[in-house]
Amino acid sequence: MDKHIKLQLELADYLATSPIMHGIAIFRLIIGVLGLCGLSILMRYRSKFLAHSSLVILLSQHCFWSFIQSLANTIENFILAYQFASYTYAKYFVHRINCNFRTPAAFLAHNNGTTCIIRTGWMLFSFYGTVLIFDLISKSLSGGVSTMFVITIERAVASRHFRSYERSSSRLGFGLTFVELGIVMGLSYLVVYFYDFDLEYARCSVVTEKGQRFHMIQGTGLIVIQFYSTVTFFRLLTLNRRKLRAGYYSLTERYQLSENVKTLEFSHISLNLLIVCLFMLFRALPLTVIQLALAEESLGFLHLHSVIVPAIIYRMHRSNSDSRNRILRTNYADDGFMERHLEVKWHLCIFTSHASEYCLIRAGLCISIYNHFSYSLPMFNNTLRDAVFYSESTYLRIMIIVRICIASIGLLLLAVLHFNRQKFIAHQSLKILLGCHFFWTCMMCITTIVDHASMMYLLIYMESPADLVSSDRSCMYRNYPKCLAIYGTICSMFMTSFERNTASNSLKTYEHSTKGYGYRLAVIHMILTLLFTEAQARTYGHDNGETAYCIIQSPKGRIHNPVSGIILIAQEAWTIAVFRRLLRKNESRLKTKSAFTLTERLDSAKNREEMETNKAIGEALNSVYTSVIQAAW
Secondary structure, eight states, X not given: XXXXXXXXXXXXXXXXXXXXXXXHHHHHHHHHHHHHHXXXXXXXXXXXXXXXXXXXXXXXXXXXXXXXXXXXXXXXXXXXXXXXHHHHTXXXXXXXXXXXXXXXXXXXXXXXXXXXXXXXXHHHHHHHHHSOOOOEEETTEEEOOHHHHHHHHHHHHHHHTTTTGGGOOSHHHHHHHHXXXXXXXXXXXXXXXXXOOSSBOSSOOSOOSTTXXXXXXXXXXXXXXXXXXXXXXXXXXXXXXXHHHOSOSOXXXXXXXXXXXXXHHHHOOTHHHHHHHHHHHHHHSOOOHHHHHHHHHHTOOGGGHHHHHHHHHHHXXXXXXXXXXXXXXXXXXXXXXXXXXXXXXXXHHHHOTXXXXXXXXXXXXXXXXXXXXXXXXXXXXHHHHHHHHHHHOHHHHHHHHHHHHHHHHHHXXXXXXXXXXXXXXXXXXXXXXXXXXXXXXXXXXXXXXXXXXXXXXXXXXXXXXXGGOEEHHHHHHHHHHHHHHHHHXXXXXXXXXXXXXXXXXXXXXXXXXXXXXXXXXXHHHHHHHHHHHHHHHHTOOOTTSEEXXXXXXXXXGTTHHHHHHHHHHHHHHHHHHHHHHHHHHHHHHHHOOSOOOHHHHHHHHHHHXXXXXXXXXXXXXXXXXHHHHHHHO
16 A cells, blocks of 8 residues: 555544544634624724724735634635544434545545645635735835734834825825735745645645645745744834824824724734744654644644734723723812812822823822722722732732632633533433533632633733723623533533432432433523522622722622621532432442342442532632622621
8 A cells, every 4th residue: 555545544444533623613613703703894884993094905915814814724624524523423313414424544535635635725825815925115124924914014114104105196005905905816826836736635734745845845934933923023013103292293193103002912923933943943844743733733724814813902991992992081160070070189199100200290280189088999999909909919920820720720621521511411411510510610610710810911911000900890791601511510510410310319210211301400490590690790790880900709799798608608518418418329229239230239339429520619618708708798
């Protein structure tokens, strides 16, 4: 047998049976769908985010390339998911669907060179549109990589001519667009020219044996230019921030500088540089065909651009909107106008540490304002004091990192448990309830990672401790998924105790019962979760409507928090007591010499196994700890 065919058959067998490859394909498919939705929303409302016509043109161009990349990845990974599923689950669906990929060798019959270039060519075409090589020299500012760096180049020209750029035409944007399109066509033609069309592959890749040298040379150039692009980006961003902090520019010039800073912030994505470097590293290492396939598939996430860029732009837009609304609320002419105005002045005197001259000049005013209004601003001063404490707390930063690491490890272990769930659980009702518990636990880990990562980002890039202050509404939005996850995990284990109690009392017939009982318990636990969470949301709030650190409990829930804590403690106490009682009961049944049938002894063994698993002492202690905190408010 030909060596190439033998290696591809080994790879096909690995692809068809590897849960890692299946998970990567599904994850990339989900990212592709999310990217299509995010880019569609971004293009619909692009006029709200950007002002200059050249910038709008270049952002539209980047959205076009990212849209093609997301669409191509969605189609490609849908095909892969179908191929994997048709082989893995053919024995279950062989009489229901027409599966054309029931053996690993069938991968080769459908993946010839022409088919692979059609499937991967669009991804490569959009890749060159997103990671494009060219040099542009404009007023001693040179640049070059990707449409995102094309935007950086456009902002470089805007930074150079910020006094008059607002009135300039869109000629620069159109020129950069045509230059980029021409180079994309040229590079794509070279890829097709160096592609092997005569061979069959277990997986379609953009790099074949014939084109390896071409891609290595091209990758080296990409690394150099991407690194240069990153350095240029930081230089431009620092330059514009320094100019923006200076106080001797006109309103038009300051507006253009703020546009430069905003655009450069969302243009900086080092994903390209990281992926290209890792690609070159994997190609240089002596990896087997299977290891190389796993490495390349793990790097196939360039279409994350289509999710990251809309998310960054939307976050910045919301931040600007919140700042504008806060200014409007502060300056609204009503009875409390003077008090709010003096609050802002006191706020500036505390937090303008980078402008010490201003604080020294205004020190007398700040002290007089504080002495005059301290009696009417106790909660406001407490919020500011808390913000200063959190901004300087090393312990908080350590705890954030520890929580992110624990949540990440938890997600990894949950993924392993999910892929091996058939080994641990037998009855359908228990599968349903533990599936609910698995969902809530995953949600808790994900919300913990997202919430603490955003908090760490805020602590690193805050301009003043005042940036930590959040409104009650934004805190509730951040904590709502976390509350759902906490109440969901407790209620799911509470319902599982009822299911196991029924299983222990019906040894003879429970194995043949349906899963309707599990669905009913799942619905009840969902209703309880929603009721607890809605009550939490209704009673959430602080006395002054702001807080320096978002926590689940709040002072306005003085009545709800103790009641909720008592109920949670009672649920956990019931769950632990039932699990311990049933565990002893089933252990005694297994040890007794009474005449139990084989089915009954099997059910008793299963019940004992589940009791040992579901005692959940660690989770119970965590829940009781949370409940005690609730009751202490």
